[in-house]
Amino acid sequence: MEPAAGSSRTGRNLPVAIAVGAALGAVTIASLYFVKVLFLAVVIAAVGIGVTELVRSFAARGINVPLIPALVGMTVMIGGAYWGGTAWLLGSFAMTVLLLMFWRMFQGVENYVRDITATILVLVYPSLLAGFAALLLAVHGEQGNRGADLVLVFIATTVASDIGGYFAGISFGKHKMSSLISPKKTWEGFAGSALACMAVGGWLVSWRLEEDVWKGVLIGAVVVVFATLGDLIESAIKRDLGVKDMSSFLPGHGGMMDRLDSLVVALIPVWVLLTLLV
Numbered sequence: 001m002e003p004a005a006g007s008s009r010t011g012r013n014l015p016v017a018i019a020v021g022a023a024l025g026a027v028t029i030a031s032l033y034f035v036k037v038l039f040l041a042v043v044i045a046a047v048g049i050g051v052t053e054l055v056r057s058f059a060a061r062g063i064n065v066p067l068i069p070a071l072v073g074m075t076v077m078i079g080g081a082y083w084g085g086t087a088w089l090l091g092s093f094a095m096t097v098l099l100l101m102f103w104r105m106f107q108g109v110e111n112y113v114r115d116i117t118a119t120i121l122v123l124v125y126p127s128l129l130a131g132f133a134a135l136l137l138a139v140h141g142e143q144g145n146r147g148a149d150l151v152l153v154f155i156a157t158t159v160a161s162d163i164g165g166y167f168a169g170i171s172f173g174k175h176k177m178s179s180l181i182s183p184k185k186t187w188e189g190f191a192g193s194a195l196a197c198m199a200v201g202g203w204l205v206s207w208r209l210e211e212d213v214w215k216g217v218l219i220g221a222v223v224v225v226f227a228t229l230g231d232l233i234e235s236a237i238k239r240d241l242g243v244k245d246m247s248s249f250l251p252g253h254g255g256m257m258d259r260l261d262s263l264v265v266a267l268i269p270v271w272v273l274l275t276l277l278v
Contacts, residue, residue, distance in 0.1 A: 016251045022260075024250075028155065032148045036137055039151075044261050047130045047258040053246040054122050054237075061241055064107070064115045065122055069100055074127035081134035091132040096123055105262050125233075126257070129264040132271045149208040150278070153201065154270045157220050158263050160228040161193040161201040168192020177232075185235075190228060197224040205278070215277045222273060230265030234258065 009233040048071050055067045073096030080088035092274035100119050104112060125211030136154060139147040177185040205216025234257065238246065246255030253259055 002005075004141065017253055020253055025159075028051040029152070032137075032151060033145065034240055036148065038078065039137065039148075040082055040134060043073055043130060043133055046256055047074055047078065047126050047248060050126050050260045051122055053249070053255045053257050055244060057238075057241050058118050058122075060243075063109070063118045064104070065119045066100060068122050069096075069103060070119065070122055070127070073100070073123060074098075074130075077127055077131045078134050082138050084133060085138070086140070088133065088271055089128070093123065093128045093131075107133070126260050126264040129267050130260075132267045134273065136271060142264060150274055152208060153204045153216070153219070154267065155263070156204055157197050157201040157216075157223045158227050160196040160220075161224050161262060161266075164196025165189040165193035165228070168195075168212045177228075183230070185231065190224070193228065194221065194224040197221065197227070209278055211278055215273075218277070219270060219273050222269050226266040226269050227262035228260035234261035 028039070029043060031042050051070055051074055052067060054067045054166055055070060058065050070083070073092070076092045077089055077096065080092050097120055100123070104115055132174040133151060133154070136150040137147040139150055159205065165185075166189070168191060169184070169186050172192075173184075173186030175187045177187055177198060198217045201216035201218075201220030201223065202213040203216065205211050205219065206213045209216075238244065244254075246257040249255050250259060
C-alpha cells in the first residue's frame, strides 16, 4: 500500500510534524530567553502531559498510579529544583515516593508492589529527570542568560539527534539496531544522529557559551548515546503496554512522551558534562 500524501516512510505526516515541531521550538525559545519562569511553566506543562499519558496507559493495563498526587509531586520537584537546587529536587522526590507508598497502602495490598513500582517509574521518568533542566536554567552568568544558553545547548543538541537520525534512517537505513525493541531504528540512523549532535553541540558551545568546540562535540557524542537509549526505553514501555504512541496529543508526533523520551534520558549526562566542562 502506498503511503498517504504527505506521509513519510515511518507513517508520520511529515508537513504536520514539521509545523508542530517548529511551533514547539518557537514557544520554547521565546519563553527561555524572555521570561525564565514562563519556560519553567512550559516544562511543567509538557512533563505533566507526559505523566498523564503514562498514567493513563498504565491504567489501560490495570496498573494503578494516582495521577493527581503524581502531578503535584512532579510540580514540586521541578519548581523546587529551580529555586532550591539539587537538595530540594532529590528531597522532594524522596518525600513524594514515600507519600505515594503510604497512599497506595490504604487502597489494599493486592498488586501493591506492581502499582508502587509503576508509580516510582513515573516519578523518575520523566518527573525527576526533568528537574535537571530547572537546575541548568537556574545557573547565573555575567549577562544573566547563562542558564538559558545551557538549556538551549541541551535541547538543540538532543533535538538534532532526532532530526539527524530520522533523515539518515529513511535515506540510508538498512541495518536494524534492535528488531525486538524498535524495528525502525537502524545503525545508519544512529550515525546520522551522531553527526548532527556533534555538529550542533560544537557550534552552540562555541557560539553561545564561548567555550572550545571540542567540548560541544563531546557533549554531542554523549547526547546521541543517551538520546538513542531514551528512544529505546520509550519503545520498550510502549511495546509492553501494547500501544504505538502514548497519545495523539501532538499531530504528526504522537504523544508528549514520544517527544520527551530522548530529552529526559539525555538530560542528566548533559548536566554533568556542562557542570564539569563549562
